[in-house]
Amino acid sequence: xxxxxxxxxxLTGISVRTLHYYDEIGLLxxxxxxxxxxxxxxxxxxxxxxxxxxxxxxxxxxxxxxxILNNPAFDKxxxxxxxxxxxLLRRSRLNDLIALVDNTLKGDYDMSFQEFDxxxxxxxxxxxxxxxxxxxxxxxxxAESERKTKGYGKEDWSRINTEAEEIYRNFAACMDQEPSSPxxxxxxxxxQAHITKNYYNCTKEILAGLGKMYIADARFTENIDKYGKGLxxxxxxxxxCYCK
Numbered sequence: 366x367x368x369x370x371x372x373x374x375x376l377t378g379i380s381v382r383t384l385h386y387y388d389e390i391g392l393l394x395x396x397x398x399x400x401x402x403x404x405x406x407x408x409x410x411x412x413x414x415x416x417x418x419x420x421x422x423x424x425x426x427x428x429x430x431x432x433i434l435n436n437p438a439f440d441k442x443x444x445x446x447x448x449x450x451x452x453l454l455r456r457s458r459l460n461d462l463i464a465l466v467d468n469t470l471k472g473d474y475d476m477s478f479q480e481f482d483x484x485x486x487x488x489x490x491x492x493x494x495x496x497x498x499x500x501x502x503x504x505x506x507x508a509e510s511e512r513k514t515k516g517y518g519k520e521d522w523s524r525i526n527t528e529a530e531e532i533y534r535n536f537a538a539c540m541d542q543e544p545s546s547p548x549x550x551x552x553x554x555x556x557q558a559h560i561t562k563n564y565y566n567c568t569k570e571i572l573a574g575l576g577k578m579y580i581a582d583a584r585f586t587e588n589i590d591k592y593g594k595g596l597x598x599x600x601x602x603x604x605x606c607y608c609k
Contacts, residue, residue, distance in 0.1 A: 367396060367405040377414065391517050392431045393417060409588075416441065419448045432511040435564070442582050454485060509565040525563050530592070532556050536600055537593030544603035553607040556600075569608045576604030 374381045387393040388404070393414055395404035406414075413434060420430045433439055517525075532555055539549050553572075560567035560575075567575075579585045579597045589597040 367407045368411070370395070370404040370406070373406050373411070373414070377418070379414075379418075387417070387427075388519075390427065390431070391514070391519075391522060392427055392434075394519060394522060412441075416444060419444060422448075422451070428511075428515065432514060435514050436510055440578070440582055441585075458485075513564060525559075528559055528563075532559060533589065533592040533596065536603070537596050540593060540596065540599050544599065545606045549603050550607055553600075553603050556604075557607075572604055573608040576601045576608070579604075 368376070370381055370384055373379070374384060384393070384404075388395060393410065396407040396410045397405040399405065416434060417430055420433065425433075532552060535555075536549070536552050539546070539552065542549055544550075557567050557569075557572050560572075565571075579589060580601045586597040589600065593599075
């Protein structure tokens, strides 16, 4: 089910103006714009918006968030694990503050201030921010991806997504073949070229890592398998053959 932009704004607490801005800078595009001009967002777009808000919690600049989310190596599962850890720390701090208020109401006027300390949360935020930068930034591939994608507009992203979907569908149509077959190996080369053309120089080493991630990360698997059940595993095996 797709939501209109004003519905997304009400759901998330983000203004319509901000969502328009995210679209303008290529951070979050609507899934569809109707003939009447309505901007619609599907589940995948909302999932990306959730990740954007997570990185905003870590004080990442919007430019860096876009580069990280557009990186094919982005690990959504790991990001959500870190998000959960931060939320648990914040919940623990709130519980301590509530307990302090309760004790004060009961007449305990011990002047305790440790419950107000946010250093543990701040240190965790810095740790996760640094981890994300080390994982997705600080590499030649990250820098190249940032240079290429920063100038992309709606037409560019539409073309890139269309090309990727076509390659996925071609892979799905070849699942009855051996991963080592010439036709399938040609598709792997096409996929490598697609990443190199639009993001960064996708060496065989990088491609091999991506292939492993397609089956190691359930979210990658789910997204790829939309084009055919078992497609992520098939692509992973095909890439492994190609990168030998």
